[in-house]
Amino acid sequence: MEAVTSLLAGFETALTPLNLLWALIGVTLGTLVGVLPGIGPALTVALLLPVTAQLPPVSAFIMFAGIYYGGMFGGSTTSILLNTPGESSSIITALEGNKMARRGRAAAALATAAIGSFVAGTIGTALLTIAAPAIADVAVKIPASATFSITVLAFVLISATFGSSPLRGLISLFIGLAFALIGIDSQSGQARFTLGFPELLDGIDFIVLVIGLFAVGETLYVASRLRKDKASVIKLDGNANMNREDWRRSWKPWLRGTALGFPFGAIPAGGAEIPTFLSFTLEKKLSKHPEEFGKGAIEGVAGPEAANNASAAGVLVPLLTLGLPTSATAAILLGAFQQYGIQPGPLLFATNGDLVWGLIASLFIGNVMLLVLNLPLAPVWAKLLLVPRPFLYAGILVFSTVGVYSLNNSVFDLVLLAIVGVIGFLMRRFDFPITPAIIGAILGPVAEKQFRTAVQNSQGDFTVFFQQPLSAFILLIVLAALVVPQVLKSRAARQGATS
Amino acid sequence: MSDPVTTPIPAARRGLSVPDLLVALGVLIVGALLLIGTLKIPFGINAYVGPRVFPMIVSVGTLALGALLLVATLRGYRAEPAAEEDSDPDAQPDLRQPGIILGGFLLGSLILVPLGFVVGTAVMYFSVGVAFGERRVPLLAGVALIVALVTYVAFTRGLGLSLPAGILKGVL
Numbered sequence: 001m002e003a004v005t006s007l008l009a010g011f012e013t014a015l016t017p018l019n020l021l022w023a024l025i026g027v028t029l030g031t032l033v034g035v036l037p038g039i040g041p042a043l044t045v046a047l048l049l050p051v052t053a054q055l056p057p058v059s060a061f062i063m064f065a066g067i068y069y070g071g072m073f074g075g076s077t078t079s080i081l082l083n084t085p086g087e088s089s090s091i092i093t094a095l096e097g098n099k100m101a102r103r104g105r106a107a108a109a110l111a112t113a114a115i116g117s118f119v120a121g122t123i124g125t126a127l128l129t130i131a132a133p134a135i136a137d138v139a140v141k142i143p144a145s146a147t148f149s150i151t152v153l154a155f156v157l158i159s160a161t162f163g164s165s166p167l168r169g170l171i172s173l174f175i176g177l178a179f180a181l182i183g184i185d186s187q188s189g190q191a192r193f194t195l196g197f198p199e200l201l202d203g204i205d206f207i208v209l210v211i212g213l214f215a216v217g218e219t220l221y222v223a224s225r226l227r228k229d230k231a232s233v234i235k236l237d238g239n240a241n242m243n244r245e246d247w248r249r250s251w252k253p254w255l256r257g258t259a260l261g262f263p264f265g266a267i268p269a270g271g272a273e274i275p276t277f278l279s280f281t282l283e284k285k286l287s288k289h290p291e292e293f294g295k296g297a298i299e300g301v302a303g304p305e306a307a308n309n310a311s312a313a314g315v316l317v318p319l320l321t322l323g324l325p326t327s328a329t330a331a332i333l334l335g336a337f338q339q340y341g342i343q344p345g346p347l348l349f350a351t352n353g354d355l356v357w358g359l360i361a362s363l364f365i366g367n368v369m370l371l372v373l374n375l376p377l378a379p380v381w382a383k384l385l386l387v388p389r390p391f392l393y394a395g396i397l398v399f400s401t402v403g404v405y406s407l408n409n410s411v412f413d414l415v416l417l418a419i420v421g422v423i424g425f426l427m428r429r430f431d432f433p434i435t436p437a438i439i440g441a442i443l444g445p446v447a448e449k450q451f452r453t454a455v456q457n458s459q460g461d462f463t464v465f466f467q468q469p470l471s472a473f474i475l476l477i478v479l480a481a482l483v484v485p486q487v488l489k490s491r492a493a494r495q496g497a498t499s
Numbered sequence: 500m501s502d503p504v505t506t507p508i509p510a511a512r513r514g515l516s517v518p519d520l521l522v523a524l525g526v527l528i529v530g531a532l533l534l535i536g537t538l539k540i541p542f543g544i545n546a547y548v549g550p551r552v553f554p555m556i557v558s559v560g561t562l563a564l565g566a567l568l569l570v571a572t573l574r575g576y577r578a579e580p581a582a583e584e585d586s587d588p589d590a591q592p593d594l595r596q597p598g599i600i601l602g603g604f605l606l607g608s609l610i611l612v613p614l615g616f617v618v619g620t621a622v623m624y625f626s627v628g629v630a631f632g633e634r635r636v637p638l639l640a641g642v643a644l645i646v647a648l649v650t651y652v653a654f655t656r657g658l659g660l661s662l663p664a665g666i667l668k669g670v671l
Contacts, residue, residue, distance in 0.1 A: 037584035051658055084584040167567055168578075171526055174561045178533055181557060185540075185550035192554060193536045216604075218583060223596035223630045225580070227587035389585055390633035391642060394624040397604070398646060401620055405611070406660045414608040418601060425597060430522050431578035452548040460547030 003133055010357025014365055019062050022055075023362050026063035027369045030070015035078055035381045038218055039396055041071030042328040042438070046210040047403040049336055057340040058355050062362040064336060068329055069121055069363065072309045073370045076113035077381050080106060080301070081234045090308070091273075092280045096293070096300030101234040103296050107378075110240035112250045112298055113305040114374040120258040120306035121367040124313025127262055128320075129360055132349070135321040139346035145454035145464045147322075149474040151447045154268040154324050156478050159436035166485065172432045175423070176440025179204055186445070187452060199412045204420075206335045208404055209441050212417045213434050215400040217424015219393050224425070226389075233385045240378040250302040253283050257306030264307075265314020268326040272311040279303035313363070320344055320356060323446065328435040331442045338442075516577040523569040530562035596630040603627065615665015621647040 013019065033044045045064050052060045079090040080097035093113060100109040142150070159169035182193045183203025194200040242250065257279040264275035283299040284290060293300055318324040323345035325331035337344050342352055349356055374381070404417050427434060458464035466472050537554040582588045603626020611619035624643035633639045654660045 051654070051660070054659065078584070167564065167571065171561075171564045171568065174557060174564060175529075177557045178529070178561065181533075181554050188550040190541055190550040192540050192550060193533075219627060220597040220600055221581065222583055222586045223600055223627075224592045224594060225586045225588070225590035226593075226596070226631060227585055227590065388633070390628040390631035390639070393585075393631055394627035394643070395646060397600070397627050398620045398624050398650060401604075401607070401623060402650060402654055402660075402662070405616075406654070406662065409661065409663075411608050411611060414611070415605070418604055418608070421604075422601070426522070428581040428583070429578070429592075430519065431581060448553040451553065455548045 003129055006133070006353060006357045007129055007361060009354065010359070010361035013058060013354055013358030014062060014361040019059055019358070019362065020365070022059045022063040023066050023366050024369055026066020027070040027366050027373060030067035031074040031370065031373055031381060032384070033067070034071040034074020035384045036387070036392065037078060037084060038222065038393060039215070040329075041068050042210065042332050043214040044071070045329065045332045045336065046207050046214075047399055049207055049339060050403055050406045057342065058358045060336070060340070061355065061359045064333060065359055065363055066366045066369075068333070069309070069312060069366050070370055071329070072121075072312050073114060073117050073374050074381065076117070076305055077110060077378065078385065080109045080113065081236065081382050082385050092276045092304040093301055093308070096280075096297055098234075099294070099296030100298065100301065105296065106234055106236050107238060107240050108242045108246045108298060109301050110236070110378050111242040111375060112246060112302045114240060114371060115242075116250065116254040116257065116302045116306040117309040118367050118371045119254045120261060120308075120310040121313060121370075122364065123258050124262050124265075124310040125360065125363045125367065128313050128316055131266075131317055132321050135317065136346045136349045139321050142346075142470065143454070143468055144450050144457060145468040146471040146474060148447060148450040148454050149465060149471040149478070150322065150324065151443060151450060153474050153478050153481070154326065155440065155443070155447070156481050157268045158326065158439055159433075160481060160485070165431070166482070168432045169436050172427065172434070173436040173440040176437035177444040179209055180441045180444030187449075199410065204416060205407055205413070206332075206442050207407060208413055208416050209420055210332055210438055211400045211404055212420025213424040213427070213437060215396050216417060216421025217428060217434070219397055220421055220425040221428040222393065233382070236379050236382045238379070240375050246298055249298050253279070253299045253303035254306040256282060257303040258310040261307035261310030262314040265311030265326070266317040268318065268324060272308045275307040275311050276304040279307040320348055321346060325439060325443065328438045331439045335442045514575060515573065519572045519577045522578070523565060523572045526565035526568055527562060530558055530565050533558035533561055599630040600627050612663045613665060615667050616662040617644070617647045617651050617667055618665060620650065
């Protein structure tokens with residue numbers, strides 16, 4: 001019961017008035033950015049990183065965790081009332097939830113989303129508490145060659161399962177890896193790809209990349225094909241709440257959604273999209289009211305929303321225990337750890353126990369705060385959807401400028417930001433997913449270090465990755481992940497052609 | 500919409516798309532430039548894996564993926580533009596609007612230090628507002644200045660960041 005003792009110590013850290021305040025700021029900001037279109041938790045954490053440089057790491061991470069969970073809660077509000085899912089994981093909520101809202105059941109849809117998120121977030125965090133230290137204990141024994149192979153596995157799964165085309169995902173990943181190469185090589189001291197600019201010797205800060213690809217790229221892209229008709233926000237009368245019947249129909253989907261979401265979050269396989277869809281299909285199959293699906297069935301909101309939030313907790317398992325981010329926000333949290341000189345991984349629980357446990361405890365606290373923020377205050381958040389788009393996007397760009405400029409007080413960084421923004425624009429226009437690029441940029445240097453350590457340890461033998469059994473096994477999975485879907489696809493295409 | 504994940508079937512065989520072709524060639528050029536850059540990195544000493552090996556993997560990988568994309572494009576594959584919350588996938592893309600934003604952003608960046616943060620970001624804010632179709636110019640200009648000013652005061656006073664004061668030096 002070591003975890004319980006550690007967790008209690010974590011609560012001691014998280015329950016100080018100042019850290020409670022940071023948690024509250026975090027969940028409020030998180031809900032805000034979840035509700036507002038064009039800005040997500042990944043971007044918000046990146047924007048706040050330069051600003052929080054003076055904070056102690058524990059407080060900063062408590063706030064970031066609040067933003068992360070809050071974004072999941074807030075996203076459902078936009079999906080339900082505006083029918084515009086902010087992330088792919090909210091697509092299902094948008095479908096059923098918006099139909100419910102159109103039938104005048106917005107309050108119940110928002111409530112089942114919020115309470116389901118709370119249930120899933122709390123159970124997910126409890127599972128994280130149990131699983132993470134155990135996995136960290138095992139992970140310490142993994143050799144460098146296998147760690148590199150695991151990173152390659154994460155790269156391939158994340159890029160090949162995001163978006164419509166594995167090829168485009170992998171190109172996005174390589175764009176990120178290429179960005180990460182710029183600057184002085186940390187092991188040999190050689191300058192790489194600096195093109196003679198002294199400003200590039202330190203490399204391109206990942207904050208410039210994240211803000212450029214997300215905020216600037218999105219602003220440029222939306223401006224190029226702006227929706228002319230006004231979006232119709234469904235009016236919400238009163239608070240988010242549910243009746244007895246809603247409760248009866250919601251609680252099982254919450255639990256099933258949680259059971260699906262957590263494991264999918266914990267493996268690097270493309271985030272929350274798959275479990276939310278699985279949960280939707282499952283609820284449709286089990287429901288006593290299958291005819292309601294597609295017209296606004298409450299189970300179709302409760303299950304996927306729970307799956308969404310449980311996967312958010314699951315994502316933290318590989319991040320904290322292996323240093324492997326499986327979503328864009330997790331990648332930026334990894335970058336944040338690095339900025340504080342902390343490397344998440346198996347040793348994190350030993351070296352920074354108070355930080356990790358404070359963070360985990362604050363997730364429990366943040367969940368409670370989010371429930372309070374989202375049930376009675378739902379009408380307030382709904383009002384945010386009415387912010388006129390010109391003013392909203394202009395504001396996002398100004399905050400991006402502050403975030404990037406305050407990194408080094410350098411106009412050079414702003415020019416870089418514009419260039420990266422154009423790349424982000426092109427990536428949206430030509431259907432390259434953004435997340436693999438972010439993961440590549442942040443995890444690339446880590447992967448290179450593991451690669452070199454492994455080869456160094458084996459006295460220059462590059463076959464070490466195939467000889468070490470665990471590493472060879474993982475590389476075999478990598479190969480299968482690349483080949484099997486292609487084979488299945490071409491076989492399906494051939495069958496489709498003959499029939 | 501009965502099926503929630505009706506992903507559009509990749510639009511194959513609709514003929515060759517020139518923009519897609521340019522993108523594929525662009526990826527190949529980036530790969531080639533990376534390879535040239537890699538060959539310019541001096542060898543490290545006393546190491547089995549020098550600073551060149553990883554960049555070599557990245558550049559060769561980029562070249563290979565670019566070649567695959569070129570083949571797919573030549574066979575008629577074209578990209579589906581992303582669907583964002585506030586974008587209309589069926590709208591005719593208008594490149595003037597992103598141009599206005601980029602122009603405003605670069606102008607704002609250039610005057611950020613000499614004229615100050617408030618003026619610089621107000622120019623940026625204004626240009627985005629215009630590009631997003633706001634036509635009430637005095638209102639937009641007013642909001643731009645207020646947002647820039649509030650941001651400046653909040654970040655310099657509240658959070659202790661140092662942002663260039665420019666022409667407002669001494670006033671704020």
